[in-house]
Amino acid sequence: EADIYQTPRYLVIGTGKKITLECSQTMGHDKMYWYQQDPGMELHLIHYSYGVNSTEKGDLSSESTVSRIRTEHFPLTLESARPSHTSQYLCASSGHGQGADEQYFGPGTRLTVT
């Protein structure tokens, strides 16, 4: 079982609210990722980080932002939530190899914006 945690697991929030989804891993992994996934659908990479103070936008345009101040922590923030942000958000991390390492996923946060 991978040691990667996400909180909250479920969140229902009103339009316009600011939210932060938390992700932490205890494996010392350099690389961390945020994916967006609608139920039963494909994964979309929205942000990734290769280490502390390194963040990049992913393949899917997102209005969210991320930070990586500590190796183990990779929070995602939505400044003003909208119904279009309703989705599941999955955090993942991987080790030090150059692409050969598998990603470990957290349980996800299911976000509903009303």
Added chain:
Amino acid sequence: AQSVAQPEDQVNVAEGNPLTVKCTYSVSGNPYLFWYVQYPNRGLQFLLKYITGDNLVKGSYGFEAEFNKSQTSFHLKKPSALVSDSALYFCAANAGNNRKLIWGLGTSLAVNP
């Protein structure tokens, strides 16, 4: 453009029968290939990967996958399906030093009792 294709949205198989979930890739160089599984209402779990060497890779829960370079395929297989194997399966590829994965769209596997 680099891509991973899972040509079947859904696969249905009877319990006890062999199962195959197909994956083909279009990735430059020598790719690293992965299979992940997502059980209902849960995050993704790593199943197996191909890096180099033996074309037949064995993974968790009795699954295996065969790398075929000439056909650019990496099909997931299991000799005898269980109802508990019913889940969403994702194939992914990584082109060498690229640290981002290229994901397939997923295949929903239903194993019927």
